[in-house]
Amino acid sequence: MKVDHIGIATHQLDEALALWQDALGLKVDSTEEVTEQGVRVAMLAIGETHIELLEPLSPGSPVGKFLEKRGPGIHHIAVKVSDIRATLAQLKEKGTRLIDENPRVGAGGCLVAFVHPSSMNGVLLELVQRI
Amino acid sequence: MKVDHIGIATHQLDEALALWQDALGLKVDSTEEVTEQGVRVAMLAIGETHIELLEPLSPGSPVGKFLEKRGPGIHHIAVKVSDIRATLAQLKEKGTRLIDENPRVGAGGCLVAFVHPSSMNGVLLELVQRI
Numbered sequence: 001m002k003v004d005h006i007g008i009a010t011h012q013l014d015e016a017l018a019l020w021q022d023a024l025g026l027k028v029d030s031t032e033e034v035t036e037q038g039v040r041v042a043m044l045a046i047g048e049t050h051i052e053l054l055e056p057l058s059p060g061s062p063v064g065k066f067l068e069k070r071g072p073g074i075h076h077i078a079v080k081v082s083d084i085r086a087t088l089a090q091l092k093e094k095g096t097r098l099i100d101e102n103p104r105v106g107a108g109g110c111l112v113a114f115v116h117p118s119s120m121n122g123v124l125l126e127l128v129q130r131i
Numbered sequence: 132m133k134v135d136h137i138g139i140a141t142h143q144l145d146e147a148l149a150l151w152q153d154a155l156g157l158k159v160d161s162t163e164e165v166t167e168q169g170v171r172v173a174m175l176a177i178g179e180t181h182i183e184l185l186e187p188l189s190p191g192s193p194v195g196k197f198l199e200k201r202g203p204g205i206h207h208i209a210v211k212v213s214d215i216r217a218t219l220a221q222l223k224e225k226g227t228r229l230i231d232e233n234p235r236v237g238a239g240g241c242l243v244a245f246v247h248p249s250s251m252n253g254v255l256l257e258l259v260q261r262i
Contacts, residue, residue, distance in 0.1 A: 002178025016252050047133025073253030074205045122204030
């Protein structure tokens with residue numbers, strides 16, 4: 001198990017990208033628009049994990065609402081799992097509150113599912129299975 | 132460069148520890164009290180990085196104030212650097228707002244310094260040099 005990425009919400013992706021590249025010397029792995037989740041995404045490699053910068057496509061999207069409520073900052077942690085359906089089934093059995101009971105397609109075409117912060121110590125946890 | 136740990140603020144360390152161990156099968160690397168920063172800390176290994184659970188020793192400590200304002204959740208990201216003084220000097224030259232202009236001793240006896248969220252896209256960034 002490893003941390004796949006750390007998601008950071010930002011109002012302005014290009015500015016945030018310049019900031020993280022300049023401050024820490026990180027390099028961009030990929031950028032894409034994930035319309036299903038209402039975000040523009042840039043991935044910066046750091047060791048075996050990534051900083052994922054997220055700019056909302058609209059104010060009503062989940063990241064847009066987060067920005068309105070809390071401002072820019074750390075949005076979620078994503079953990080890489082080998083079998084996302086098995087992990088979701090185990091969490092459900094333990095009584096964990098899931099946002100997604102079934103995985104959906106996320107950035108980079110991988111399978112993703114979110115666990116509710118109320119069950120994870122206030123942390124929005126994303127499970128990721130890379131295909 | 133890699134992510135040294137992800138800091139998560141919690142009201143009750145033992146409950147949070149049980150939760151993260153149970154949900155993701157993580158193992159505890161170490162626990163300690165860092166009186167200088169006013170926290171009880173538990174480190175859980177995940178790949179090359181760690182989840183760092185933080186319980187405040189008092190309500191007036193930085194983590195205590197964070198909990199009062201925002202509730203439990205992700206508190207900071209720590210990045211491992213090889214020469215913390217050189218990194219701080221580079222950041223200062225770029226005009227980055229630093230919380231610590233000089234490193235101090237953190238959990239595990241390493242050198243740490245914090246960068247202000249106002250200069251890092253709302254993210255409280257910790258630099259860590261392990262000795």
